[in-house]
Amino acid sequence: MYNKRYHPLSIFFHWLVFLLVAGALAVIELKGQFVKGSEPRELCKTIHGLLGQLIFVAMVLRLGIRMIYGAPTQPGTISLFRVLDKAMHWLLYFLLLTLPIMGLVFLQAGGKDVHFFSWTLPQMINPDPSLKKTFKELHEWLGNTIYFLVGVHALAALWHHYILKNDTLRRMLNKSDLETK
Numbered sequence: 384m385y386n387k388r389y390h391p392l393s394i395f396f397h398w399l400v401f402l403l404v405a406g407a408l409a410v411i412e413l414k415g416q417f418v419k420g421s422e423p424r425e426l427c428k429t430i431h432g433l434l435g436q437l438i439f440v441a442m443v444l445r446l447g448i449r450m451i452y453g454a455p456t457q458p459g460t461i462s463l464f465r466v467l468d469k470a471m472h473w474l475l476y477f478l479l480l481t482l483p484i485m486g487l488v489f490l491q492a493g494g495k496d497v498h499f500f501s502w503t504l505p506q507m508i509n510p511d512p513s514l515k516k517t518f519k520e521l522h523e524w525l526g527n528t529i530y531f532l533v534g535v536h537a538l539a540a541l542w543h544h545y546i547l548k549n550d551t552l553r554r555m556l557n558k559s560d561l562e563t564k
């Protein structure tokens with residue numbers, strides 16, 4: 384069990400998910416530049432949906448790896464900051480697993496097919512305009528909170544590194560020297 388540092392696979396998936404989330408948000412922002420119904424606008428949505436599904440797969444794998452190898456524990460007393468850090472991590476796990484499901488639900492409830500590369504996902508939801516509206520609004524609202532949550536999370540990591548001068552960021556970069564101490 385790695386309890387002083389993250390397993391290399393946890394580190395790999397952390398940064399892979401970071402890139403996928405950045406890509407998914409960038410293309411959905413780009414979508415706004417094109418007129419409704421146009422081909423590039425639809426392409427942006429398709430790429431966003433695909434990246435969102437890849438995020439879901441990566442998060443499931445990441446959660447499994449975390450369950451097997453665990454996460455580092457810090458010595459010392461439990462502080463409010465540490466509790467908030469942990470709460471933020473679990474909130475991010477929760478949102479990155481549920482947002483893709485909400486995306487799938489609102490598209491299928493709107494009568495649209497959802498593709499994962501060339502595979503069309505089975506229709507699990509019957510067309511239902513009010514369900515579509517609710518899940519679309521929820522997806523958009525929670526999707527937008529990701530900007531804020533990731534911003535706070537990244538600032539917390541920089542705070543640990545530059546102000547508290549501890550190992551938190553280095554261990555997520557696989558540069559921790561804890562094992563040699």
Ligand code: HEM
Nearest residue numbers: 411428432435436438479482483486487497523526527529
């Ligand atoms: C963790 C993954 C995801 C995140 C963080 C995310 C986030 C977002 C955000 C921020 C928006 C823009 C909201 C707005 O316009 O204010 C959005 C829109 C959208 N999302 Fe996602 N999403 C994710 C996964 C998915 C998946 C898997 C699908 C489809 C299978 C999907 C389908 C859509 C669609 C179609 C829109 C555009 C809605 C419209 O304006 O017509 N999303 N998403």
Ligand code: HEM
Nearest residue numbers: 400401404449454468472475476533537540541551552555
């Ligand atoms: C889409 C962007 C991001 C997401 C979704 C995300 C998500 C997460 C999650 C869920 C954890 C907990 C890992 C675990 O215990 O299994 C974590 C840890 C961590 N993240 Fe991020 N992260 C993102 C971006 C960033 C960025 C940009 C930085 C650095 C500036 C960063 C630095 C860290 C650090 C240092 C840890 C380890 C914290 C600790 O061990 O207490 N993350 N991240």
